[in-house]
Amino acid sequence: MLEMHCARWHSAAMEETSKFAQEARALLGERGFTCDPDLLEPWLTDWRGRFHGSAIGLASPASTQEVSDFVKLCAKHDVPIVPQGGNSGMSGGATPDKSGASVLLSLRRMNTIRSLDPEAGQTVCEAGVILQNLHEAAEEHRLRFPLTLGGKGSATVGGLISTNAGGTQVLRHGTMRAQVLGIEAVLPDGAVFDGLTALKKDNRGFDLKQLLIGSEGTLGIVTAATLRLLPAIGRRVVIWAGLGSIGDARKLLISFERALPQELEGFEVVPAHCLESVLDHMPDARAPLDGSYPWNALIELVVPDNDDADLREKVEILLAAEIENGLVADAVIAASEKQAEDFWLLRDSIAPAERAIGPAMQHDISVPVPRMPEFVEAAIPEVEKAFPGTRGVAFGHLGDGNVHFHILAPKGAVPGEWEESDGKRISRMVHDLVRAHGGSISAEHGIGQLKRDELGRLGDPVSLSLMRQIKQALDPRGLLNPGKLVPLAPEETSP
Template sequence: MTPLFDTLRTLVGSAHCLTDPSATSPYLTDWRGRYTGTALAVVLPADTAQVAAVVQACAAVGVPIVPQGGNTGLCGGATPLADGKAVVVNLSRLRKIRSVDPANNAITVDAGVTLADVQAAADGAGRLFPLSLASEGSCEVGGVISTNAGGVQVLRYGNTRELVLGLEVVLPDGQIWNGLRALRKDNTGYDLKHLFIGAEGTLGIITAATLKLFAKPRQTVTAWLAVASPAAAVELLSRLRSVAGDRVTAFELISRPSLDLVLQHIPGARDPLSQAHPWYVLVELTDTLISVDLAAVLEAELATAIGDGAVLDGTVAASQAQATALWSLRENISEAQKREGVSIKHDIAVPVSAIPEFLDRAGAALEACYPGLRIVAFGHVGDGNLHYNQSRPRHDENAAFIARTEEVGRVVHDLVHELGGSISAEHGIGQLKRALLPAYKPAVELELMHRIKYALDPRGLMNPGKVLQGRRAAD
């Protein structure tokens, strides 16, 4: 591979073509530490032209490519396989804010710009970029789009897919497709950008994006509430949306075991309420108008819910600092779980109305099979996305339980499928769930995915071993 290495060093500079194991190791393991691969090299191009040149060089000699952003993914989608045949192309040096257009409510940025920096650039222009994730300080635009990440404000603004106006993509043969159109209407044929959103780098490398901006809220109300049950939470969401509509920006369900892990592992975390309850919701209402008193709207509805027994206790943030503290409890659940140890994780979606049934039936089924297990359940009630994770409270018993991941997953995923849900809501497929797709996706749907993959990447060089298994039988 010396000729390829020489070419890559010439293209990006020797300092940005890494082959020494001590230099490449941070790029070869996923955030959870579940997957570790090997690679011929890790290349960090500086711009789209360099990305295209690197892809062309690799394609010329049949070397696979693994696109990578901030490496915060949770399914191993940006981690190379163990065979060591691929080159990792990390986009973190593509950091330009190309343009901000407040009049068109649009921003165009490189793929390596962090989500937090997009938010800051929008804010500086008097606008809001609403996508918000716990990893927003380190996750990058290219990866966020490639996994169609959701976050906590999908209820109001939609998934990443709804926030993308245009893309620039380097295709598997090294061609550059410039689809950076800041249009709300463009009915000139297939909307190609949607092929690459959620494709996890298997069809091409996203190098830039044009994203939607919105008016900044002028008032925000945040509350932490104890609810009688998940059914009560779903009913409360319906009530709030009836009176406040799209002003309900976020509505997060949090189980007591989830909160307990945060209180145990995150310094400075404090329980917002004086007594423990089995379920909580974190509610946020926002508005661009100040003529409507959102706090009064929320408090009036809560008074009714408390009278009905649906809401048991709660606190409304009296300052931005208090709101931030409440959100930190929700946003640190994943980090607290990581510090606690390995767990079996499920990122699933069901219809909002089916959330209570899923939690009741899944919990009963798992407890019957694995008495005494700990279930950490939390997620975005407004869009039906739950993070549903299991482990043993005793660390000395957990390894044996984790070894049963496949059978535990079957209990959860079979019920999700029965309820008309999805086995992956916002984290993608990657390596983690690739083998599960044939059991839960219709054959014709999988065949269409394979056809698209083969049409754009007939040699299978782009992020091999992710999302789809093998090649079409007819290939």
Template sequence: MSDLIDVLRAAVGAHHTLIDSLSMAPYLTDWRARYTGRALAVVKPADTQQVAAVVRACADAGVAMVPQGGNTGLCGGATPLSEGRSVVINLSRLNRIRTVDATNNALIAEAGCTLASVQDAAAAENRLFPLALASEGSCLIGGNVSTNAGGVQVLRYGNMRELVLGLEVVLPDGQVWDGLRALRKDNTGYDLKQLFIGAEGTLGVVTAAVLKLFPQPRARATAWIAVPSPDAAVALLGLLRDSCGDRVSAFEMVARSGLELVLHHIPGARAPLAGAHDWMVLLELTDTRDPDALDSALEGAIGAALESGVVLDAAIATSVAQAESLWGLRENISEAQKIEGLSIKHDISVPVSRVPEFLTRARAALTMMWPDVRIVAFGHIGDGNLHYNLSKPNALDNADFIARTAEVNRIVHDLTAELGGSISAEHGLGQLKRVESMRYKSDVEMDLMRAVKGAFDPRGLMNPGKVI
């Protein structure tokens, strides 16, 4: 392997070719510290041609490659396996905004740009890039593309599949596919970019993306609302969409257990409503027009919902700081859980109409087996995506509970499938759900996926042990 290391150093520079265990360590463990792998080297190319040179060198040597962005994933998709015969290709140095075309509402960003930097580049041209994640200051666009990231505004703007117009990709043999076309209409054959979106680096290395932009909202109205039940939350969503249309940009549901963890672990967190409520909704309306009209629309909708009993109480933000404080309660749930300790995490989606049924039936099945289980349910109820995380309050009991993850997953995932849902809504499969997914996909689906993988990467060198 010394010959390969020499070639890698020649391609990206010795300073950006990491081979000692101490310097590689931050790139070999995932954000949740669930997976730790080994690698021959971690390389940090600076541009697409350097990525291509690295890929060609690894392909010539028959060495596997693991594309990596900000290493903020939750399923181990960017972490190498433990066998140690792979090279991690970290893309953080590909961090240029190449162009912003405000007239065409498009932007070209390299894979190593943080999501926040893309949002800022769009805002500088009075445009919006609507993908919004709690990790936006550290997650990278290449990872967002490769995991088909969702976030809190899918309800209005869609996930990455709907926000990407074109891609530039280094293929497993080192060829570069330039698909950076900023077109809304291009009906000239297979839509190749869609194969790489959500593929988690198993078909190639995404190096740049053409992203859709939208008019920058002039008005934003945010509210934290207590509802009597998940059924009421779904009813409230319907009322809001009927009265406010596509101005409903985010609709998040939070269980009491999730809010309590944030209040306990996150400094400065404050409950926005008096009293304890089992279920709460964080909603946001945005508009490119009159701010006063938006506020009136929100107040009117909440007033009608209060009269009908769909809403119990509400706090409407009256400043940007208040709105950010409300969003902080939602966005810090994962961080609070990490501080609390290990939990069994699920990222599932079901039709919005069946979210209440899932919550009721899942709780009944789990508490029958583990009466004291702590259920932290929250997420993007507006698009049917729930983060459904389970643990025991006592650390010793929790260790035994975590050891039974397979049993817990079977209950949650079987119910999800029965309700017409997916066991991975926005986090991907990675290492975590690669085998589990086979239980819920048909033989036809698996054969098609293997055929695609074989066509692009017949030697299986691109991110092995992930997705398929």
């Protein structure tokens, strides 16, 4: 196989590459390194199909030591490395560029849960452990890992850390950053940073772990992490509420945060248009409320034990009071776990339902939580006015100040064409509006290659300069995930 696939290089430069591939194969073995195009192919395109690249080969080391040795080999041969976990990222951060000069480094074979200490509420996982498997391992001990998201069947611990992933439980438990107690990573020179020991208090200088979290593989390759586990959920109380405005949704959020700060786990908003799209898309689905309301809130609260009587009573009192004083138009508490699941299914079906309607530009944005209603109410009409026929919808994690802000194409827009013409202009306008409201153009999906140039255009110059200084200091030859996350300096040109 190696001869067949890896020895096709002929020119002098290619001879060097061939030599690298042979050494990689010798180092990692047959399972650990391949140049077979058929084996490489699935990993050269991001799962949404927006980016396609090329690579010398695919390395799949089985241990931290192998990652370290392989990174040293790459450094010796000046071969750039693109680390990859589950390949379910949203911003093309794990897809190589088209040059074919880099090598893919998959962490998927490093999928051991090294330890799980139920008493301490901690687990040490290798980078390739899939989120779903981590959930199941925790459940065996009546614990839970308090982060989940749509791609849990493929997303890996390493990828979640490198992108500081979010999800639907951030309101209560924070992003991936808040779950990470320790990190092991291989640095650009192959050295192993061993920060796995979980110390609750440790003031021995710069918190290097924090620098690696969310750095999208540009500073180091996460090989393992110590993660926190929480007691499993006993029962949950799920509410669907009809509201007159997104401002009222924010007021209801504050009301829940005040009354039940420990129990509140999720607060999602769904505008009327999104609910209608979902009901059109799924003929079997039913609207939770009889009437139709401009905005809906999906609220989840949990208790650690099986006794939710007290929580239900408190929720009923709170909702009755908010209906009485006119904040909530109507509301229903899921009567069963089945009904709770149905409510969440409505929420989770928005993206596919909107996609069925036609092309849309999707934006993962955040603004300070208090400013979200004002932002949504100002930005949607502004975009709709500038691009007649479009329709703006905002839905999702109101409690985190993070909505998915979609602009649907006018009727008759040609898919593929529209995104490249008006679509791009719309995204720039949305990002400009986000910046004007003090927000972020990437709330939870990261920058990758998708938003790198927009970050360069809109990012604070002081922050960008700091990022470039750090990248240059830690990876002076630019071997780790080149072209991702860190915008080039103004004087540099895009590759």
